[in-house]
Amino acid sequence: MAAATERKRRSVWWAVHAWAGLKLSLFMTFILATGTLAVFSAELDWLVTPSMRVMPQEGAKASWGTLAASARDAVPGGRLAQIYAPPHPGFAAEAWLDTSTARPTRVHLDPYTGRVTGVVGWYNIQRFLRETHRHLMLPVKLGVPIVCTLAFLLLASLVSGIVTYKKWWRGFFKRPRGGDGRRLSGDLHRLAGLWSLWFVALIAVTGVWYMVESLGGDAPDHPRAPALSITATQPVGPALDALIEAGLRAYPGLDIREIRYPTAKGGRGLVLMGQADAWLVRDRSNAVWLNPDDGAVLLVSSGEELTAHQRISEMADPLHFGTLGGYATKIVWFLAGILLTGLSVTGVMIYSMRLRAAVATGAESSNGWVRAWRGMGWWAYPALGLIILSLALAPGAMLA
Structure with missing residues (x-):
């Protein structure tokens, strides 16, 4: 039985x-x-996009300010939105610029010299696979x-x-x-x-x-600085490098992987994002918010300060x-x-x-x-x- x-x-x-x-x-x-x-x-895009490929070199890399200035000059009339560090050796850095089109324009940059290696459109293999896999x-x-x-x-x-x-x-x-x-x-x-x-x-x-x-x-949303009324032009070159120095003084040990610029309407300041001590969090969890007009530090947020709910949310993508x-x-x-x-x-x-x-x-x-x-x-x-x-x-x- x-x-x-x-x-x-x-x-x-x-x-x-x-x-x-x-x-x-x-x-x-x-x-x-x-x-x-x-x-x-990202590696598939690297294979089919020559401007994403750079030769690794010894020595110091170009500053964020140099990368930003090169990207801005490559797209006349464009507005800097984000700049990303290379994800792996041999990859170019990448800047996104808002233009008159609905989607941002990508500018690839040699992380060692700051030279523009190519200007390409928004859509690529990574976007196709992400949008297909995530929401069809x-x-x-x-x-x-x-x-x-x-x-x-x-x-x-x-x-x-x-x-x-x-x-x-x-x-x-x-x-x-x-x-x-x-x-x-x-x-x-x-x-x-x-x-x-x-x-x-x-x-x-x-x-x-x-x-x-x-x-x-x-x-819940990560901590964000209060909204600002920003009048200055977008900082590039030495102006951006000075802001980054102020941000690193406020958050020593932050490995900056991404910079987000204020929107045309002002937004909440210039944001430096990256990795620090917290494990299994996205770059946005560790951030310094700066006023691009005067360099004042508006907010410092750390991945170690997130709630349990927020940490679960941050862990999902790296694990998936x-x-x-x-x-x-x-x-x-x-x-x-x-x-x-x-x-x-x-x-x-x-x-x-x-x-x-x-x-x-x-x-x-x-x-x-x-x-x-x-x-x-x-x-x-x-x-x-x-x-x-x-x-x-x-x-x-x-x-x-």
């Missing part, structure tokens, strides 16, 4: 696993694949919740996979069996699933958090995309993303092979892809529709 109950319980969990992995598998594979590529999206090119309030529903399917797959795999902890080094496609794909599916358990859990939990944020549970440890973690996250994407594909293959026995009776098509499509049921149509819609919206986003 107990054995029969156990078999019934596992059968229910197997049905849950099959449903979660099959019905929206097209959509799941698309989101997982774009997310995996997004880990190295749809309005953020609509697209993010749609994508984040997959986090619950990942959780269902994780729990049901563990329950249905007897003594799963023994399978980490179990060699896949050959000789039969269904057996081999099943063994590979289980092996990949075991080695990516931690990653499935991580992506699912952060995905649920993004859902919470999109539905109004986002953390693997940027917490530079290239070392990005490589691990990329490989784990390939495994997770493969799990989605092999799960569909396994389902198709299970139905192959019905082909002889004429109850099923001999084509495996047709069997898989039919197994998805009506869920296949909205899944495919969302993918097509996202790709169709991309050209419009690029031209906006």
